[in-house]
Amino acid sequence: MTLLPRGQTAVADLLAKGVVIPNPGSLDVDDDVDIDRISGDGVVLHPGTRLRGAKTVISAGCVLGAETPVTVENCQLGGGVHLKGGYVANSTFLDGANLGLGAHVREGCILEEEASGAHCVGLKQTILFPFVTLGSLINFCDCLLSGGTSRSDHSEVGSSYIHFNFTPDGDKTTASLFGDVPRGVMLDQPPIFLGGQGGAVGPVHTGFGTIVGAGSILRGDVDEDGLLVLEGVHRDLRRPAAKASYRALRRVLEHNVDYLASLVALDAWYRAARRPFFDAVDLGPLVLQGALDALAAGRAERIKRLLAMIAKVPADGDPGRAQLVAAASDLPGLFDPSDAVAPVSLVASLSDAAASGLAYVDAVRALEPSVKADGTAWLTGIVSALRARSAALAPDLGLFG
Known part of the structure; x- marks a missing residue:
């Protein structure tokens, strides 16, 4: 009896749809992949491509595996992804x-x-806004990078850059914001440059237009916009290691709340501002759902890591720390999707643009300044409200004071 290679029925169906498969015998398609979620318009699957997962979506014009074999598992690909x-x-x-x-x-x-x-870029729980460019040999997990206005004016991370996201105490409450969501989504902010052979020790925040010189290890925030930063280890230090002291507890908490609030704001932006553009294209609603699922997974990850750290925080007679530990169970409910209503001017402008066939990026860049200001104020309000609600859980800590 001759056994057909796994997935060959699916391969035949893909070929019938018009998918280009130069070597059909080399394609591996799991049984749970839904062929109806793969476009037949301009999709190319090179030898060694592996498709897995019922949530996999491949839109028109995608090209997979042009340089080496590629595995795509439960990912959602918009148009023209390579x-x-x-x-x-x-x-x-x-x-x-x-x-x-x-x-x-x-x-x-x-x-x-x-x-x-x-080549050789490692990402996890990472969000890159339009045009962001990463060099080679990079580990950039647990962070959000915005900034830039076009392919020729984009935020960039130089080769061999690392975002350090794990502490000696075993914590991952280290997510970093490079730029922000309320201004970044408007695609009109100066790009951020993180120089190669460098790194950032999370959690940190930088303003737009920040330039961090090559070889610098960023250990603190750069809250002002437009600053050049050159940092490193400037002195020798040897002292007894203090385990689980959490001397910078307030700063770590504030950064985690800001990151979570930013994910909530971005979720609101996707639901209200981006949705018409997804609805306008084949498979777009499935890609939108994938993005919303990723944002939900990001919130769950950040809450999980935050609660794990709080469980280890010593109270030491500090009423603020005691309040924090007591209120920890209330944290997850704070960061559900926002019900703040988007500005009518913003929704109307972007809906009209999507209906006319304008691409999302072009539509956002074409928004009137007043409409952009309304949108930024709306998203800033979401972040500010979540800051205030978080601070109220442990008032003696003085968060965001």
Whole structure:
């Protein structure tokens, strides 16, 4: 008896749809992949491509495995996405996003329009706004990077950059914001540059237009916009290591609340401002759901890590710390999707643009300044409200005071 290679019925169906498969015998398609979620318009699946997961979506014009074999597992790909080789799972890639060979993208990532990375880029729980460009040999997990206005004016992370996201105490309450959501979504802010052979010790925040010189290790915030930063280890230090002291507890909590609030704001932006553009294209609603799922996974991850840290925080007679520990169970409910109503002017402008066939990026850049200001104020209000609610759980800590 001759056994057909696994997935060959699915391969035949894909070929019938018009998918280009240069070597059909090399394609591996799991039984749970829904062929109806794969476009037949301009999709190319090169030899060694592996498709897994019932949530996998591949939109028109996607090209997979052009440089080396690639595995795509439960990912949602918008139009024209190029994944040249590696492994990507439980993440969403919007129109024109692309990664080179050796990519390793794990759960909770969103690469927005034309965001890109060269070879050997590692991402997890990472959000890249449109046009963001990553060099090679990068580990950039647990962070959000915005800034930039076009492919020629984009935020960039230099080769061999690391976002340090794990502490000696075993915590991952280290997510970093490079730029922010309320201004970043408007695609009119100066780009951020993180120089190669450098890193950032999370959690940190930088303003727009920040330039961090090559080889610098960023250990503190850069809250002002437009600053040049050169940092490193400037002195020798040897002293007894203090385990689980959490001397910077307030700062860590504030950064985690800001990150969570930013994910809630971005979720609101996707639901109200982006939705018409997804609805206008084939498979778009499925890609939108993938992005919303990634944002929900990001909130769950950050809350999980925050609660794990709080459980280890010593009270030491500090009433604020005692309040924090007592209120920990109330934290998850604070960061559900926001019910703050989006400005009518913003929704109307973007809905009309989507109906006319204008691409999302072009539509946002064409918004009137007053409409952008309304949108930024709406998202800022979401972040501010969540800050206030979080601070009220442990008033003696003086969060955001």
